[in-house]
Amino acid sequence: METYYKHSGKVPAIGVLFGFLAGVLVSIPASYLYDYGIIEITTDKLRFICTIAFGALVGLAAGMGMFWGKVRNNLVAATVGAATSLAALYISWGVWLIDIYDRGRWISNPSRLLMHPGFMWQVILQTNSTGTWAMEHESPTAGAMLWLVWLTEALFIVGFGMLVAFALIKRQPFCEQCDSWCSKIEKIYYAPTMQPADLKTKLQNRQFECLPALGQGSAKAAHFRVVLHSCPTCGTLNTMTLMKTFPKDQKTLIDKLLLSASEAESIRHARPAQAIAAGTK
C-alpha cells in the first residue's frame, strides 16, 4: 500500500473542455474589469494586484471547471490553467486595444480584432513604439521598457492562472472506487506544543496518539492543523494533511498521508473536546 495519496492521473476529456471554457468565459467580463482597473488606477502597486487578481480569477474558473469534470492530474491541471490564462491574456489585449483606440465607445466589441491576430500584432507593435503606459511618470513608457512591462504582466497572469488551477485540483483526494471527490472534510486545530519536525516524524510513524496530547489549538493563534479528507460514500479512502500555521511561518508538513478507516476514526474521536463544534463541514 502507498503511504501518501496520489492522483490516479486520469483526465476525462470533458473535464479539460469544461476547465478551458469556464476560464475563457470568465475572462471576457474579467477583461473589461481588468482593462478598467489598469486604466483608471494610477498606483503601480494596485495595478499589479489587478494583474494577479485577473490571472487568479481565470485560474480559479478553469480549476473549478476541471474539478467539476473530475480531472485528477496535476500536470494537466497546470497546463490547462496556463493555456486558459494565455487565452485570457489575448482577450484582455483585444479589450484594451479597442478601448484605447476607440475611446468614447467604452464597451466596444473586440471580437473582430481578436479574429485577426496578425493585424492585432501590428497594432501592438505600433502601440509599443509610441507608448501609452505611463508608470506614474509624465512621459509614456515605450520600447524595450514597455515590452518588459508587458512581458512581466503576461508572466504573472499565466503564472497565477496556472498555479490556482493546479492548487484547486491538487487540494482534494479523489476516490476512484466511487468516482467522486473526497468531500468529507474535517479540520482539527492543535496547540503548538511540540517541535514541528518531531510531530511530523511521529505522525509519519503513525503514532497518532500524540495528537490529543498537544492540546486544543485555536484558528486565530499559532497552531498545528490536521485536515482529514474522507470519501463520504465508501469511507475507505481517508487522508491526513498536517499544516503548521505559525506567525510568518506556514507550511504543509504532511500532504495527504493515507489512513485506514479506523485510524481516521480514532483521530476524530480523540480530538480535543472543545473543538468538536468547529470545523465539521
Ligand SMILES: [Zn+2]
Ligand atoms: Zn469511496
